Structures are given as C-alpha cells and as structure tokens.
Amino acid sequence: MILETKDLCKSFGSLNALQNVDLTVEKGKILGIAGPNGAGKSTLFNVIAGHYPLSAGKIDFNGEDITRLNSHQVCHRGLVRTFQVPTTFKTLTVYDNIRVGSTFGRKDFKASKGIIEETIELLGLNEYRDTEASHLDLYTTKMVMLAACLATDCKLLMLDEPLAGLAMNEIEDFLQVIRKISGKGGITIIMIEHILDTLIEISDHMLVLDNGTVIYTGSPEGVFEDQQVIECYLGKVEE
Numbered sequence: 001m002i003l004e005t006k007d008l009c010k011s012f013g014s015l016n017a018l019q020n021v022d023l024t025v026e027k028g029k030i031l032g033i034a035g036p037n038g039a040g041k042s043t044l045f046n047v048i049a050g051h052y053p054l055s056a057g058k059i060d061f062n063g064e065d066i067t068r069l070n071s072h073q074v075c076h077r078g079l080v081r082t083f084q085v086p087t088t089f090k091t092l093t094v095y096d097n098i099r100v101g102s103t104f105g106r107k108d109f110k111a112s113k114g115i116i117e118e119t120i121e122l123l124g125l126n127e128y129r130d131t132e133a134s135h136l137d138l139y140t141t142k143m144v145m146l147a148a149c150l151a152t153d154c155k156l157l158m159l160d161e162p163l164a165g166l167a168m169n170e171i172e173d174f175l176q177v178i179r180k181i182s183g184k185g186g187i188t189i190i191m192i193e194h195i196l197d198t199l200i201e202i203s204d205h206m207l208v209l210d211n212g213t214v215i216y217t218g219s220p221e222g223v224f225e226d227q228q229v230i231e232c233y234l235g236k237v238e239e
C-alpha cells in the first residue's frame, strides 16, 4: 500500500465532516472516490495533503507517518493534489506555471528541465508553452494545473473533480491523459468524480463517502449493486 489512513476524523465546530475514514491505496492503481455534495470528499483530500490539521486519526504514505506534516512537507514527499476550482498563476506563462510547480514542489527546490519538457510533451501543452495562463480555456487550464503537479516528480496524485465543466470530447481526452499518467512510471491516482459511469470505467477500486462516513469500498462494478450507495443517491424506498 502506498497510502493508508486509519480512523480519520475532521470536525468544523460541531460538524463532523469526516468520521473514522479508513482508506488504502495500492501502488500504481487508480482509486475512485464518489459521494453526494458535502459528503466530505474534498475535506478528505485537504487533510491527507496537509492543508487542514486532522481532528483524529493517522496517515501513512510510502512507509512514513505523515499525519502531522504540513502541505509543502507532504508535497515534498511525493503526494500532490489538484483543486476542485482550477488554480494557476494567471499572469505567468504555461511554461513558468509548470516551472514553479517543479521548483517549489521538490525538496531540493531545483526545477528539473527534463521533467518539465517530459510533462509538456505528455500533456500536449507544447503549443501553449509561451501563452499566459489567463488566456487558456478550461481544459487547458486543468492540464496546466496537472502539469505543475506532475513536474514535481510525484508518486501519488489526487485529482478533485478534474472532469467538472468539461465537454464530452474533453472528458474522453482527459481520461486518456489519466491512463497515460497511471501507465507511465506507475503513478498512483486518487480521483474524485460525480459521474459514476466514468469513475467506474477508469478506477481499479472505489470508495463512496456519505455524511463523512465510508459507505462503500470495493470493486467499481459492485457500486451499483450496493444498497447503501443506491439509497444515498436515490433515496430509500418505503415498504
């Protein structure tokens, strides 16, 4: 296992956003995370990535206890994430956005030219390398955010609703990119997504959250047969 969480809890005042969340991710695999709005999916990313301190629980990554590390320390160990709202440095070019990721995301603060070029090639960003990020469409902006992560030479990538707002053909292109990243060098991926069909198609394993609690963990195909998942999405049928 490259990532393992035990009894993760996160409260915001009286709201229990995460309650005893156990999660395991196998190296090189894709874990899909689903759940209704407000289920705690982004909060889970925020506590794993060190953006929010945990209320309780333990996180092990790549054989190390990272529970109390802050976000840049977590990133320097090879665990990176994208945000639900596309985030780039708007006044920097695509190349410089990726360079910033590669510089500050690495422990030695030395951008790797080789990795930057490899990432630009992998994500098809060459024609935009000198374009200011503010001029990019949504799909390309998301690719730049992804590229900045990959250029850190990460081991595990967490994607928070990367497909939101994309057209059907862009979703297909994005999934192709995810498959390439996963295949190449065996980067482990955790992906949050609302479209269940799509998530099932791309994931090796799935986890569903509802009200901060894990209600399903298992094979992607098993999701549609699970009573708790059905009730959480469609409501309970009264006898």
Ligand SMILES: Nc1ncnc2c1ncn2[C@@H]1O[C@H](COP(=O)(O)OP(=O)(O)OP(=O)(O)O)[C@@H](O)[C@H]1O
Pocket (backbone or CB within 6 Å): 012, 015, 017, 035, 036, 037, 038, 039, 040, 041, 042, 043, 044, 084
């Ligand atoms: N910084 C915060 N302060 C207070 N409450 C928060 C904070 N972040 C999240 N919450 C609350 O925690 C709960 C879980 O939110 P979270 O953003 O993790 O849900 P989500 O599953 O990502 O939802 P969505 O699908 O809409 O993105 C929600 O009730 C939300 O209002």
Ligand SMILES: [Mg+2]
Pocket (backbone or CB within 6 Å): 041, 042, 043, 084
């Ligand atoms: Mg969210």
